[in-house]
Amino acid sequence: MAIPLQYNLRNLLVRRTATLMTAGGIALVVAILVLTLALASGFRQALVVTGSPDNVIITRSGSNSEVLSGMNRETARIIESMPEVARLANGQAFAAAEIVVVTNLPRRNDPVGSSNVTVRGADARALLLRPMVRLVAGRLYHLGVPEVIVGRPLSQRFAGCGLGETVRFGSREWKVVGVFEADGSGFESEIWGDGEILGPAFNRVGYSSLTLRLADPSSGLESLVKRVEADPRLHIDARHEDDYYRAQSEMLANVIRALGFFLVAIMAVGAVFGALNTMYAAVGARAKEIGTMLALGFRPQSILLSFLIESVLLCLVGGVLGCLLALPIHGVTTGTTNWSSFSEVAFKFRITPGILLTGLLASIVLGIIGGYFPARNAARRTVAEALRES
Amino acid sequence: MTGPIIRLEGVTKVYRRGSVDVPVLQRLDLEVARGEFLALMGPSGSGKSTILNLVSGIDTPTDGRVIVAGIDLGDLDASALAEFRSRHIGFIFQSYNLIPVLTAYQNVELPLLLTDLTRKERREHVLAAMAVVALTDRLDHYPRQLSGGQEQRVAIARAIVTDPTLFVADEPTGDLDAQSATEVLHLLQRLHTEFGKSIVMVTHDPHAAERADRILHLEKGVLVESVERKRP
Numbered sequence: 001m002a003i004p005l006q007y008n009l010r011n012l013l014v015r016r017t018a019t020l021m022t023a024g025g026i027a028l029v030v031a032i033l034v035l036t037l038a039l040a041s042g043f044r045q046a047l048v049v050t051g052s053p054d055n056v057i058i059t060r061s062g063s064n065s066e067v068l069s070g071m072n073r074e075t076a077r078i079i080e081s082m083p084e085v086a087r088l089a090n091g092q093a094f095a096a097a098e099i100v101v102v103t104n105l106p107r108r109n110d111p112v113g114s115s116n117v118t119v120r121g122a123d124a125r126a127l128l129l130r131p132m133v134r135l136v137a138g139r140l141y142h143l144g145v146p147e148v149i150v151g152r153p154l155s156q157r158f159a160g161c162g163l164g165e166t167v168r169f170g171s172r173e174w175k176v177v178g179v180f181e182a183d184g185s186g187f188e189s190e191i192w193g194d195g196e197i198l199g200p201a202f203n204r205v206g207y208s209s210l211t212l213r214l215a216d217p218s219s220g221l222e223s224l225v226k227r228v229e230a231d232p233r234l235h236i237d238a239r240h241e242d243d244y245y246r247a248q249s250e251m252l253a254n255v256i257r258a259l260g261f262f263l264v265a266i267m268a269v270g271a272v273f274g275a276l277n278t279m280y281a282a283v284g285a286r287a288k289e290i291g292t293m294l295a296l297g298f299r300p301q302s303i304l305l306s307f308l309i310e311s312v313l314l315c316l317v318g319g320v321l322g323c324l325l326a327l328p329i330h331g332v333t334t335g336t337t338n339w340s341s342f343s344e345v346a347f348k349f350r351i352t353p354g355i356l357l358t359g360l361l362a363s364i365v366l367g368i369i370g371g372y373f374p375a376r377n378a379a380r381r382t383v384a385e386a387l388r389e390s
Numbered sequence: 391m392t393g394p395i396i397r398l399e400g401v402t403k404v405y406r407r408g409s410v411d412v413p414v415l416q417r418l419d420l421e422v423a424r425g426e427f428l429a430l431m432g433p434s435g436s437g438k439s440t441i442l443n444l445v446s447g448i449d450t451p452t453d454g455r456v457i458v459a460g461i462d463l464g465d466l467d468a469s470a471l472a473e474f475r476s477r478h479i480g481f482i483f484q485s486y487n488l489i490p491v492l493t494a495y496q497n498v499e500l501p502l503l504l505t506d507l508t509r510k511e512r513r514e515h516v517l518a519a520m521a522v523v524a525l526t527d528r529l530d531h532y533p534r535q536l537s538g539g540q541e542q543r544v545a546i547a548r549a550i551v552t553d554p555t556l557f558v559a560d561e562p563t564g565d566l567d568a569q570s571a572t573e574v575l576h577l578l579q580r581l582h583t584e585f586g587k588s589i590v591m592v593t594h595d596p597h598a599a600e601r602a603d604r605i606l607h608l609e610k611g612v613l614v615e616s617v618e619r620k621r622p
Binding site for chain 2 (some may be wrong): 013
């Protein structure tokens with residue numbers, strides 16, 4: 001039978017300074033791990049929720065992002081006329097041909113700082129395709145007028161992007177007439193205006209992409225792709241909008257995770273040494289107790305398990321502390337340049353139950369690594385040896 | 391079961407200190423009868439504690455046989471020796487060796503965790519053992535909250551709680567004041583006379599040794615004197 005858990009719990013409590021110091025080291029590692037994962041998860045989530053599985057996005061063949069894509073108006077018209085495209089009540093195709101460009105804007109409260117921002121030229125159908133986009137202040141831009149609406153995070157982070165302010169890009173000035181939200185999606189990091197005015201401002205005559213709603217969401221994409229492939233005039237890629245944005249997030253999310261794991265791995269080495277040190281000290285100080293328990297008939301495996309459990313408990317305390325330390329960052333907005341669109345994406349740190357569980361599991365793994373060798377050391381002692389050491 | 395509780399046949403024990411062999415016991419033959427209270431005396435390094443370690447299965451001889459309760463300990467592997475100790479040996483150490491982070495109750499319960507007893511049965515055994523040492527009012531006390539004498543009595547309760555075949559006591563009164571030592575010796579004598587338990591006790595104290603049925607004197611690993619004592 002195992003040595004009672006109370007033995008380990010009480011020992012951790014009695015050596016509370018060493019316990020807290022070691023747990024503190026583990027807590028930092030877990031906090032960094034949780035924050036890194038929350039950063040990657042928030043970024044990914046912002047882009048994934050940007051796309052709807054009901055929509056299909058069409059870009060030039062081989063281009064990985066709307067910014068790099070281009071198509072002429074004829075192409076857009078051909079696709080809009082295809083039977084797989086849903087129709088609005090007025091008979092128009094349920095589709096929006098859009099111009100997507102990147103412009104550099106100065107940051108608010110930072111005269112020398114600037115960042116790239118995505119500007120989307122669209123008509124009213126764009127809003128119908130993305131019902132999550134809703135105005136929270138002001139009004140929608142008028143067609144044919146140099147007016148724009150701005151995602152809420154952008155309005156706060158960039159100079160001239162506040163409601164009623166004027167922002168200069170594309171060789172002219174634009175009045176900000178509305179601020180919108182889009183459920184935390186990537187659209188919130190964009191400026192939207194009338195494509196017919198935005199295009200000439202950026203010397204664009206065609207479109208960047210076409211987004212459409214399928215008449216039959218279940219098999220429509222397959223049929224559309226077949227029709228496109230059969231048409232020699234078209235050199236385009238068609239994919240579900242959510243798949244497109246997921247792919248957009250992939251590279252940077254992976255880089256964030258990889259860098260995060262690298263940082264965590266380095267810190268974890270230090271933390272494991274902390275745990276090793278604490279547990280070796282515990283084993284050394286408790287030679288008499290180990291000897292006594294072996295003398296009473298507890299087997300070496302029970303001693304090993306007991307010290308291993310103690311190490312895991314010690315690190316789990318650190319894991320819980322680390323999660324608590326990271327938790328207040330949940331929901332905090334930050335921004336980074338999306339490597340696919342070369343423009344800034346604002347997003348929120350997103351700490352999910354899965355991420356917290358990963359943090360706790362990491363602390364358990366650190367506990368096992370940090371506790372195994374001291375525990376094995378404790379279990380390998382002979383009774384006489386352990387009693388003599390006391 | 392009849393026959394001696396302990397039989398040592400030609401037992402030699404040599405410790406190795408670096409490259410030097412240090413002989414501690416030399417071809418020792420010894421028999422201890424069932425129910426006998428044996429005291430081992432002698433100067434430091436004479437081999438008293440080594441005998442205790444050998445008969446309790448926490449050390450192995452370099453040569454010879456150690457048979458306790460009819461079991462040849464040389465036939466047992468580490469796991470079987472652990473099982474042997476938990477079933478047959480009650481340890482009483484000079485410095486009590488209580489687990490400081492466990493209460494008196496939990497310390498006494500510790501060896502019972504190696505049995506199949508239920509929690510309720512374990513509680514009954516612990517209370518009975520604590521009653522024998524007259525410490526039922528100290529169940530929830532931690533060792534640091536007890537006097538030395540009380541700690542040793544808790545240790546005795548821990549030794550008797552599994553009703554072992556043999557008690558081994560290594561200087562049980564070595565760390566105690568005179569009154570506490572008397573109480574502990576009285577307890578050991580009760581275990582011997584009332585419960586008929588076999589006891590092997592190592593001591594430097596002649597007064598403590600007087601409680602035993604027989605006193606063996608060792609010097610340099612050899613028995614030099616055996617004194618039989620008459621019980622009144």
